[in-house]
Amino acid sequence: MKKKILMLGWEFPPLINGGLGIACYGIAKSLSQLAEVSMIIPKADPEFVMNNVELIGLNNSKAEELLKGKSLLDFKDFLDIEYVDSDILPYQQVKKETSSSKSPEFKYLDDLNFFKHEDIYGGDVLGKVMKFTNIAVNIALTKEFDVIYAHDWMTFLAGIQIKELTGKPLVVHIHATEVDRSGPENKSVVYQIERKGFECSDKIIAVSQFTSNLLQEHYEIPEDKIAVCHNGIEYVETYRKQRSNGEKLVLYLGRLTSQKGPEYFLETALKVIEQVPEVRFVMAGTGDSLKTLIEEGAARRIGSKFHFTGFLNQEKVKQLYAMADVYVMPSVSEPFGLSALEAAQFGIPCVLSKQSGVSEVMPNALMADYWDTALMARHIVDLLRNNTLREFVINTTKSDVENLSWDATAKxxxxxxxxxN
Incomplete structure (x- = not known):
């Protein structure tokens, strides 16, 4: 008999902000071939349908139907967590939600309406997490399932409470930690929620050995509680797009935040331009470092060599992959790095930070410590000038990626x- 899995997620295609939504989709799609999957998320596109997956978006009528006529519970104060302001880009700042005097029955209607109109990121994210927790727990009590499967800190509170009420085992899947985003010194509310989720779970799935090591060091989680399941990739038709100006194109794709190392990309670019003047650098993404990077590029007199695209949809991203000559991931702390797999699939040679999970499954990519901009620049120059090396890296990393799939991850x-048990 197939296991019944209750997945808790925060974002899902086509309403995605980054790699979390892509990973949850890949996992749900492949896992649904092996088990019965129901997934609760804050917002679902009503036009988006998945075969074999019951997708419950709190913004849609299905959630309201599941709760109609039920005696509802309110869980606003079940965890002893010290609430402090915390900058948790890309999830923005979180603050404690004020308690409501409304009955659970009226409150859940307000909360359902809230998710119909509000963005899941930005503003009072912790307040949104608490609203999600209240509704998700009540919906879970209407379902039959064998395992609770929660993705990242935004769903951990719901997962913990569902476990306490049902006695079902809880597996938490960590795609990125607060330590990755803000460093080990920041013991914010998000860090506390993560730690509580890890402690209350029966098993933790980490997206890489890099993340497993981080959990052991900074959250004091025993190694035998953690299982490493690397991300997969979905096959797409790839193509190349020729450029007429003769310039080489070096691509950075990701949020422009300190975790992703965009300032190291800029420093690397300075060193590359000294040796290969006919090159252009594209930074695709947005974030709190954008203004600083533009100003720094202008101050260093390389602004004409840089192009900032802002946020791009998947089609635009594919067009960039099709034009790029080298892909660079200079992350300071990268739990995985799905975009590197996508780049390799498009036949782009990759230069990766050693501080990344994806480097574990792409051993043939060129690598450097994120801070070693001299070595990173040397790798880029070599890939632009040495066709033998370039072809070797393209072919071997393509082979690495061909061995990865969401089906293998789901198994x-x-x-x-x-x-x-």
Whole structure:
């Protein structure tokens, strides 16, 4: 008999902000071939349908139908967590939600309406997490399932409470931690929620050994509680797009925040331009470092060599991959790095930070410590000038990526579920 999995997620295609939504989609799609999957998320596109997955968006009528006529519970104060302001880009600042005197029955209607109109990121994210927790727990009590499967800190509170009420095992899947985003010194409310989720879970799935090591060091989680399941990639038709100006194109794709190392990309670019003047650098993404990067590029007199695209949809991203000559990931702390797999799939040679999870599954990419901009620049120059090296890296990393799939990831995840009592 197939296991029944209750997945808790925060974003899902086509309403995505980054890699979390893409990963949850890949996992849900492949896991649904092996188990019965129901997934609760804050916002779902009503036009988006997945075969074999019951997708419950709190913004849609299905959530309201599931709760109609039920005696509802309110869970606003079930965790002893010290609430402090915390800058948690890309999730923005979180603040404690004020308690409401409304009954749970009226409050859940307000909360459902809230998710119909509000963006899941930005503003009072912790307040949104608490609203999600209240509704998701009540919906969960209407479902039958064998395992609770929660993705990232925004769903951990719901997962913990569902476990306490049902006695079902809880597996938490960590795609990125507060330590990755803000450093080990920041013991914010998000860090506390993550730690509580790890402690209350029966098993933790990490997207890389890099993340597993981080959990052991900074959250004091025993190694035997963690299972590493690397991300997969979905096959897409790839193509190349020729440029007429003869310039080489070096691509950075990701949020422009300190975690992703955009300032190291700029420093690397300065060193590359000294040796290869006919090159252009594209930074695709947005974030709190954008203004600083533009100003710094102008001050260093390389502004004409840089192009900032802002946020791009998937089609535009594919067009960039099709034109790029080298892909660079200079992240300071990268739990995985799905975009590197996508770049390799498009036949782009990659230069990766050693401080990344994706480097574990792409051993043939060129690598450097994120701070070693001299070595990173040397790798880029070599890939632009040495066709033999370039072809070797393209072919071997393509081969690395061909061995990865969401189906393989889902099988590993199911094995984790099968170890639970």
């Amino acid at each position: 590993k995840i199911l094995k984790v579920f099968e170890t639970l």
